[in-house]
Amino acid sequence: MASGTTVRPLRPEELDSALQLDAAAFGWEPEGDWMDAVVRPTLEVERFTGVFDPALDDEMVGVAGIFSKEMTFPGGGRTPVAGVTWVSVRPGQQGRGILRQLMQDQLTGLHERGQEPVAVLTASESGIYGRFGYGSAIRRARLEIPQGTALRAGLETDRVRVVPRERAFDTVTALYDQVAAAAPGHLRRTPEVWQSLYSDHSVDRDGATRLVVALHPDGYASYRVKADWNDRGPAGTLLVHEVCARTPRARASLWQHLLGVALVREVQHRRSWPDDPVVDMVAAPRLVRLAVADHIWLRIVDLDRAVPLRGYGAEVRVRVDLTDTVCPWNHGRWDLELAADGGRAVRVDPRADDAVPTVRLAAADLGAAFLGGTPVRRLADAGLVSGDPEAVDALHDALSWRRSPHCPEGF
Numbered sequence: 001m002a003s004g005t006t007v008r009p010l011r012p013e014e015l016d017s018a019l020q021l022d023a024a025a026f027g028w029e030p031e032g033d034w035m036d037a038v039v040r041p042t043l044e045v046e047r048f049t050g051v052f053d054p055a056l057d058d059e060m061v062g063v064a065g066i067f068s069k070e071m072t073f074p075g076g077g078r079t080p081v082a083g084v085t086w087v088s089v090r091p092g093q094q095g096r097g098i099l100r101q102l103m104q105d106q107l108t109g110l111h112e113r114g115q116e117p118v119a120v121l122t123a124s125e126s127g128i129y130g131r132f133g134y135g136s137a138i139r140r141a142r143l144e145i146p147q148g149t150a151l152r153a154g155l156e157t158d159r160v161r162v163v164p165r166e167r168a169f170d171t172v173t174a175l176y177d178q179v180a181a182a183a184p185g186h187l188r189r190t191p192e193v194w195q196s197l198y199s200d201h202s203v204d205r206d207g208a209t210r211l212v213v214a215l216h217p218d219g220y221a222s223y224r225v226k227a228d229w230n231d232r233g234p235a236g237t238l239l240v241h242e243v244c245a246r247t248p249r250a251r252a253s254l255w256q257h258l259l260g261v262a263l264v265r266e267v268q269h270r271r272s273w274p275d276d277p278v279v280d281m282v283a284a285p286r287l288v289r290l291a292v293a294d295h296i297w298l299r300i301v302d303l304d305r306a307v308p309l310r311g312y313g314a315e316v317r318v319r320v321d322l323t324d325t326v327c328p329w330n331h332g333r334w335d336l337e338l339a340a341d342g343g344r345a346v347r348v349d350p351r352a353d354d355a356v357p358t359v360r361l362a363a364a365d366l367g368a369a370f371l372g373g374t375p376v377r378r379l380a381d382a383g384l385v386s387g388d389p390e391a392v393d394a395l396h397d398a399l400s401w402r403r404s405p406h407c408p409e410g411f
């Protein structure tokens, strides 16, 4: 813990300093109109905390915020999650425990105030948050597919209509909302989030065209084109923003369009996920390059409040021995009663000396497995989950889900 520093909620007038601190830590230059139109409307200043150092004239040396998000959980509905964000420590003050202070304060605060029982974040670097009990719960995949790649014979497709994003907006938001409500890992989008994701500000375009939307009655694909030319002719790249489909036919129609846009040589989709059905839809699957990385990190803040929030893939009763040093209220033995329509975590008396088969695991690994995106059996094979093999398999079956989680946005 950083010695002598204090952590407290930000005052509204301190938000500018916090944003400047973040820009200095991340090495970017805040562009005024982008900050005002795109960034600020999403911020909830009352959920930001700062660390202040009396030895530096009470300078703000660290900051962290929370977005009030709602995520679709497997077999459950949309559930409030704390979207941890804007975490930064002033250059020159790093390496003295300020991040640890911020993380401890956030998690203790969520617990003591009975706020969101689950916290999620997207990490700037993937080695940071495991020590605070976050696990890699939702992966993303970057897809690269050559233009002209054919879909498998027999997939039915329709022509789509391409319109500027302004004209498609109402249809797009309604379709996303319907798909997101049933797709594990998807976040509900407020008007402010829509504005930030679809602002089309030059900061987000990197020389590519404005967003256009391919519309199908049951889905949409938004994308930009980055034109390029070489000695052989056109060498453009189509940059997929998102593909959202509520039927297989819509998905096939949208991909048929994306893979056929003129003057493009490669289609890239950075917000895809490892189980994207397009991998199976193309006739020559080796043409699809897929690079997988961590995306959403998940932390169970309160085990007993988190377990009821999802449905489970198998009906089991399993004992877990959880190691959680950051949130000690979770630490210890629990009986998990898990079923398709929900679950319950019941604290086991630490003095009980019964010989119930038990799974031993750490908070970060339970976080990784909680949405079904990281198989418990795989964690056991990696030596990270241990205990009675049948109990491990039971927990694996219960946490697995028919659709792997996918979150098509960062925050």
Ligand SMILES: CC(=O)SCCNC(=O)CCNC(=O)[C@H](O)C(C)(C)COP(=O)(O)OP(=O)(O)OC[C@H]1O[C@@H](n2cnc3c(N)ncnc32)[C@H](O)[C@@H]1OP(=O)(O)O
Pocket: 025, 026, 084, 085, 086, 087, 088, 089, 090, 093, 094, 095, 096, 097, 098, 099, 100, 101, 121, 122, 123, 124, 125, 127, 128, 131
């Ligand atoms: C959700 C988000 O917003 S992610 C964005 C995170 N922010 C950034 O990347 C901005 C640039 N970087 C920074 O501001 C800082 O370097 C931070 C926030 C990453 C770390 O802050 P610090 O105050 O230096 O971290 P602190 O000293 O509290 O270290 C706590 C622990 O994290 C570890 N750690 C710190 N930075 C890193 C890193 N980049 N990678 C891996 N581990 C790290 C430390 O080694 C320490 O580990 P230990 O407790 O096991 O010994």
